[in-house]
Amino acid sequence: MRLTVLGGGGFRVPLVFRALLEDSGDESGRCTELVLYDTEPRRLEAIGAVLAQHAADGEARGARPPAVRTTTDLDDALRDTDFVFSAIRAGGLEGRSLDERAALTEGLLGQETVGAGGVLYGLRSVPAAMHIAERVAAVAPNAWVINFTNPAGMVTEAMQRLLGDRVIGICDSPVGMARRAARALGVDPERTELDYVGLNHLGWLRRILVDGEDRLPALLADPATLESFEEGKLFGAEWLQALGSLPNEYLHYYYFNREAIAALRDAPATRGEFLREQQAAFYAAAAADPGEAAAAWERTRKEREATYMAESRESTGGWQRDTCDLDGGGYDRVALALMRAISRDEHATLILNVPNRTTIPGLDAEAVIEVPCRVDAQGAHPIPTGPAAADQLGLMLTLKDVERATIAAADTGSRAKALRAVALHPLVDSVNAADRVLTSRGI
DSSP, rough: OOEEETTSTTTTTHHHHHHHOOOOOOOTTTTTEEEOSSSOOOHHHHHHOOOOHHHHHHHHOOOOOOOOEEEEEEEHHHOOOOEEEEEOOOHHHHHHHHHHHHHHTTTTTOOOOHHHHHHHHHHHHHHHHHHHHHHHHHOOOOOEEEEEEEHHHHHHHHHHHHHHHEEEESSSSSHHHHHHHHHHSSOGGGEEEEEEEEEETTEEEEEEEEETEEEEEHTOOOHHHHHTTTHHHHHHHHHHHHHTTEOOOHHHHHHTHHHHHHHHHHHHHHHHHHHHHHHHHHHHHHHGGGGHHHHHHHHHHHHHHHHHTHHHHHTOOOOOOOGGGOOOSHHHHHHHHHHHHHHOOEEEEEEEEETTTTTTTOOOOOOOEEEEEEEETTHHHHOOOOOOHHHHHHHHHHHHHHHHHHHHHHHHHHHHHHHHHHTTTTTTOOOOHHHHHHHHTOO
């Protein structure tokens, strides 16, 4: 099986490779060739050095690493591939940094996928993703596309207009929250059945079933246990009890928007600025000493994980992440489980971004949602859910309109649609501010 990674010089690619090393399946369903595509040869060289060292370590343990090939030619990367893992960053971290500052200048949230920053990123991501979809349709029409490019739900919906259900979006946030909640309950995460509903970065865990029993009410009733893991610390037991569910970590930007913006303004650098400098240092170090690339990557990865959502943690007491949350194993494992389920017809249940069909009442059939799905050789099939609560559905409907206005603006170049997308976002409180944000970014 051949896997192509778009954004193959990206910092997270070694996580995917490590997951592939752990796959002990037979040759028919195992990744035997990994193709890395990137527009920057320097990045490919650095990540290639990291993977070579991981491959050597894996072989010493008896693993069978896939052959690795790099290319800067998109069609060459895609041709005859079985799976495409798309994790591109249109505009790079410089673009993200400018988005964040443009929003913060207006007193608005500049996060990568949320608020004005999310819309700006979507305006860059969608055209790049649609070009990829066109090339997949032309040279690899039978490939499955696993999308991790942000904003993941928006980009997945745009790509599905060309490629249909062969595009499936993934995210590591829901699985991370579910694992933390299971650990707090003292149960094996593999034994749980989840009722999770929402859009990407806008979802709620409503039930945690263990042997048919919903354990979430007991968790919500125990403030000390509830506040022992990240979501409890972020949102506080009182608010989670009022909600009656566990919200995705990104909902902190909605429920505590004023505090999040204050923390972002007080920070010495935005997240994009921090990552831009951090990754530049890593690529420089890897180029200077390729033999130490894997060690440099691991140090950088740990720092990246330790500082994830630092502003939200700062605004809720300045606590540190648990060491078990710094190990990785999120989206890369979801991607591997998804590929295995499709390539081997190994049935799996995963939280994925897929078309709604009739899953969530109140949303139209083509709206891409984030819910548990059963996966087999035919793809991902969303599991029916009960109706979303009024507050949940209201946010989903508003954000879905914002996503679609962004897609339309990216497709047509319409500034009016771009203005609609930014101004109608629930975290943007002024049409004039939305207009100035767009102007500052040359739109």
